[in-house]
Amino acid sequence: MGNPKRLLLLGGTTEASELAGRLASDPRFDVVLSLAGRTASPKLPPVAYRIGGFGGVDGLADWLVRESMDCVVDATHPFAARMSANAAAATWRLGVPLLTVIRPPWTAVDGDRWQIVPDIAGAVSALGPTPRRVWLTIGGNELAAFRAAPWHRYLVRAVDRPPADAIPPGAEILLARGPFDLAAERQLIATHRVEVLVTKNSGGSATAAKLAAAREAGLPVVMVARPEKASGETVADVSAALAWLDHFLIGRQ
Numbered sequence: 001m002g003n004p005k006r007l008l009l010l011g012g013t014t015e016a017s018e019l020a021g022r023l024a025s026d027p028r029f030d031v032v033l034s035l036a037g038r039t040a041s042p043k044l045p046p047v048a049y050r051i052g053g054f055g056g057v058d059g060l061a062d063w064l065v066r067e068s069m070d071c072v073v074d075a076t077h078p079f080a081a082r083m084s085a086n087a088a089a090a091t092w093r094l095g096v097p098l099l100t101v102i103r104p105p106w107t108a109v110d111g112d113r114w115q116i117v118p119d120i121a122g123a124v125s126a127l128g129p130t131p132r133r134v135w136l137t138i139g140g141n142e143l144a145a146f147r148a149a150p151w152h153r154y155l156v157r158a159v160d161r162p163p164a165d166a167i168p169p170g171a172e173i174l175l176a177r178g179p180f181d182l183a184a185e186r187q188l189i190a191t192h193r194v195e196v197l198v199t200k201n202s203g204g205s206a207t208a209a210k211l212a213a214a215r216e217a218g219l220p221v222v223m224v225a226r227p228e229k230a231s232g233e234t235v236a237d238v239s240a241a242l243a244w245l246d247h248f249l250i251g252r253q
Helices: 014-024 056-066 081-094 120-126 143-148 182-191 209-217 238-251
Strands: 005-010 029-035 048-051 071-074 098-101 113-117 133-137 153-158 172-175 196-200 220-224 233-235
Touching: 005 014, 005 238, 014 029, 014 098, 014 238, 056 081, 071 081, 071 238, 081 098, 098 238, 113 120, 120 143, 120 220, 133 143, 143 153, 182 209, 196 209, 209 220, 233 238
Parallel strands: 005 029, 005 071, 029 048, 071 098, 098 233, 113 220, 133 153, 133 196, 153 172, 196 220
Antiparallel strands: none
């Protein structure tokens, strides 16, 4: 067997963590996992890793050349559109193969009361002028937009405490990391007397229980649609990514 193939894994998702774990014991690959650094205490992988940005397309392209990377797997969050665009541009420039792992979005089922909006500004507007008890599960980066509607009572669930200047007035902060089960989500809705849920269409199972709990309670859900992500070839899960990597190896023997 020749030298292992150098692989940059753009992470921050459960899929990236699982893929890193599966590849850690595969001697055919030398993996570097890249984390954006938005989480204060990330779960560290069993492979080499780096934390922080690359400095745009040029910085990423320079890094790929300097580190002699053979391929890139983009397993970033479905809403990490800028990082995916940078990865697509840098790999295209260099002729480096790119695979994007993107989980399928959630879809509404009978009983759901979804209002789909294009972005966070649309979510703020969708809450309307009447004060409501709002459960926000959008992460901390775009939380400040809801300061424009301070008449609502907000419950904010996040992995890390958001900056003070991003928190809507009077908001309650609940620090927690998924996965979350249905019983706990039912209890949260009841305890906090939630009237509407605001979330991003991230897909996946780790946080899907909140949608089932909202459906059971008859709550409306303001669902922020995904942005378009730039990508090379695309797969939906880790098994398909591993199959792609096997094919990648065969093609370069």
